[in-house]
Amino acid sequence: MKIKVGVVFGGESVEHEVSIISAIQAMKNINEEKYEVVPIYIAKDQTWYTGNMLKEIDIYRDLDLLKRFAKKVTLVKSENRFFLMKTNGVFRKEVTDIDVILPIVHGHGVEDGSLQGFLETLKIPYVGSNVLGSALGQDKVVMKQVMKDEGIPCVDYVWFYDTEYQLNTDEITKKIKKLGYPVVVKPATLGSSVGISVVKHEEDLDEAINDAISYDSKIIVEKAVENLVEVNASVIGNYESQEVSVLEEVMGVDEFLSYRDKYLGGGKKSGSKGMASTNRIVPARLDDKMTSEVQEMAKKVFRVLNLNGVCRIDFLIDKKSKKLYVNEPNTIPGSLSFYLWDKCDKPYCDLLDEIISLGLRRYKAESKKVRSFETNILSNYGGTKGLKGSKKI
Ligand SMILES: Nc1ncnc2c1ncn2[C@@H]1O[C@H](COP(=O)(O)OP(=O)(O)O)[C@@H](O)[C@H]1O
Ligand SMILES: [Mg+2]
Structure with missing residues (x-):
C-alpha cells in the first residue's frame, strides 16, 4: 500500500x-x-x-x-x-x-x-523540524543567542520590542551607534527579506526601524558584514547524523539579497523574470579549507538547533578578513533546496523519500518515550467533597 x-x-x-x-x-x-x-x-x-x-x-x-x-x-x-x-x-x-x-x-x-x-x-x-527547532529557526534573536552560547560565530546585534523603541528611542539609537554603521535592520521573525533595510547613516535609522515595526513587534539590528560573500549549505538529517550539500554562492543586484532579487528577478534595475532568479554559483568560489569550515559549521548549527529533515544554513563571509558568520537557518528552505542536492547526485525524488523516512523514524522513536502514566491519580478523587474542593481552585 x-x-x-x-x-x-x-x-x-x-x-x-x-x-x-x-x-x-x-x-x-x-x-x-x-x-x-x-x-x-x-x-x-x-x-x-x-x-x-x-x-x-x-x-x-x-x-x-x-x-x-x-x-x-x-x-x-x-x-x-x-x-x-x-x-x-x-x-x-x-x-x-x-x-x-x-x-x-x-x-x-x-x-x-x-x-x-x-x-x-x-x-x-x-516531516521536518519539531516545534522547538522550527521556532528557533524563525526568531533571528533567539537563534543567535543559542548559537553564540554554543560557540557558533554570529554578527553583533542589538534587539528590542516595538514599544521599547517608541519609549526609549534615544537610548536604543545610542546602542545601535556603538555597533557602528552600516547596520542591517530586520523584523526578527520574518523571511524572504521582507521589512529589511541596510542603514548607512543614523538619520535613516528611524524610518528603517519603523518599517520593520510595521511587520513585527520584535526587531533586530545587526552590524553589516562588509566585503560580503553569501554562501548557503543544505543539510539533511536529524540530531544523530547529518549530510551536507555542496555550497552555493548567492548574489543580488540590490544592496542586499532582497525580496525582488529572490523572487522577481534582478533587483530594482530590471523587470520581473519570475521566481527563483537569484544569481547562484554552485559550487561557491571558496577554497577547500573555507568550504569544509562552512560545511562543518552547517552541520553543527543543524544539531545545536535540533533541526530535522532538509534545511538550508546561510552564511555571511567578509572576504577581506575571511571571517565567517552564520546568518540564519531556513528550516523549510525555498524549493527545499533540491537544486543543491541535484548537484550531489541526489535527485529530488530521493531527497523527498529521505526526509519523509526521517519524519517517520522520529515519530517511531518518540512514540517509545514515556509521555504519560497509565495510572489515573484522579480515580480516587471524587464525590461531592472532591467537587466542592475543586471550586476553590
Ligand atoms: N549582518 C548582515 N550584513 C550584511 N548583509 C546582511 C546581513 N544580514 C542580512 N544581510 C542581507 O540581507 C539578506 C536577508 O537577510 P536575512 O537575515 O537572511 O533575512 P531573511 O530571513 O528575510 O532571508 C541576506 O541574504 C543578506 O543579503
Ligand atoms: Mg535569509
Missing part, C-alpha cells in the same frame, strides 16, 4: 506564494510508486482545502474559482487513524486517510512551529 503524504502549504505569511511554488515542485517530484500525494492548501484566511486540482499552479491565479471547486477540509484524528474531513455542505464526510504530513510552508503562523505544534497535538507523523 502506498504511503499517503499530506503536503501542507500556503498559510497567512508574506511568503504564501513562495510556499505554493515550493509545494508544487515537490508534489511533481515525489515517487508516485511509493507515495500518494494529497495536497492540503491553507488559504490566507486559514481555511484548509484539498483536491487534485491543487497540484497545478494555474488554479492559484483565480482564488475565487479555487475556493468554489476545492473541498474545504479539516484534519481529524479518530482511534489511530488520521483523515481529512470535508467541512462544507450539510454532511461531514471523510475525504481521505493521511499517513504523514509534509509541511512545505514558509514563515509566520506555519513554519515557525505553529503548524508543527498543531500536528504534535494530534500526534500525527510529520
Whole structure:
C-alpha cells in the first residue's frame, strides 16, 4: 500500500506564494510508486482545502474559482487513524486517510512551529523540524543567542520590542551607534527579506526601524558584514547524523539579497523574470579549507538547533578578513533546496523519500518515550467533597 503524504502549504505569511511554488515542485517530484500525494492548501484566511486540482499552479491565479471547486477540509484524528474531513455542505464526510504530513510552508503562523505544534497535538507523523527547532529557526534573536552560547560565530546585534523603541528611542539609537554603521535592520521573525533595510547613516535609522515595526513587534539590528560573500549549505538529517550539500554562492543586484532579487528577478534595475532568479554559483568560489569550515559549521548549527529533515544554513563571509558568520537557518528552505542536492547526485525524488523516512523514524522513536502514566491519580478523587474542593481552585 502506498504511503499517503499530506503536503501542507500556503498559510497567512508574506511568503504564501513562495510556499505554493515550493509545494508544487515537490508534489511533481515525489515517487508516485511509493507515495500518494494529497495536497492540503491553507488559504490566507486559514481555511484548509484539498483536491487534485491543487497540484497545478494555474488554479492559484483565480482564488475565487479555487475556493468554489476545492473541498474545504479539516484534519481529524479518530482511534489511530488520521483523515481529512470535508467541512462544507450539510454532511461531514471523510475525504481521505493521511499517513504523514509534509509541511512545505514558509514563515509566520506555519513554519515557525505553529503548524508543527498543531500536528504534535494530534500526534500525527510529520516531516521536518519539531516545534522547538522550527521556532528557533524563525526568531533571528533567539537563534543567535543559542548559537553564540554554543560557540557558533554570529554578527553583533542589538534587539528590542516595538514599544521599547517608541519609549526609549534615544537610548536604543545610542546602542545601535556603538555597533557602528552600516547596520542591517530586520523584523526578527520574518523571511524572504521582507521589512529589511541596510542603514548607512543614523538619520535613516528611524524610518528603517519603523518599517520593520510595521511587520513585527520584535526587531533586530545587526552590524553589516562588509566585503560580503553569501554562501548557503543544505543539510539533511536529524540530531544523530547529518549530510551536507555542496555550497552555493548567492548574489543580488540590490544592496542586499532582497525580496525582488529572490523572487522577481534582478533587483530594482530590471523587470520581473519570475521566481527563483537569484544569481547562484554552485559550487561557491571558496577554497577547500573555507568550504569544509562552512560545511562543518552547517552541520553543527543543524544539531545545536535540533533541526530535522532538509534545511538550508546561510552564511555571511567578509572576504577581506575571511571571517565567517552564520546568518540564519531556513528550516523549510525555498524549493527545499533540491537544486543543491541535484548537484550531489541526489535527485529530488530521493531527497523527498529521505526526509519523509526521517519524519517517520522520529515519530517511531518518540512514540517509545514515556509521555504519560497509565495510572489515573484522579480515580480516587471524587464525590461531592472532591467537587466542592475543586471550586476553590
Ligand atoms: N549582518 C548582515 N550584513 C550584511 N548583509 C546582511 C546581513 N544580514 C542580512 N544581510 C542581507 O540581507 C539578506 C536577508 O537577510 P536575512 O537575515 O537572511 O533575512 P531573511 O530571513 O528575510 O532571508 C541576506 O541574504 C543578506 O543579503
Ligand atoms: Mg535569509
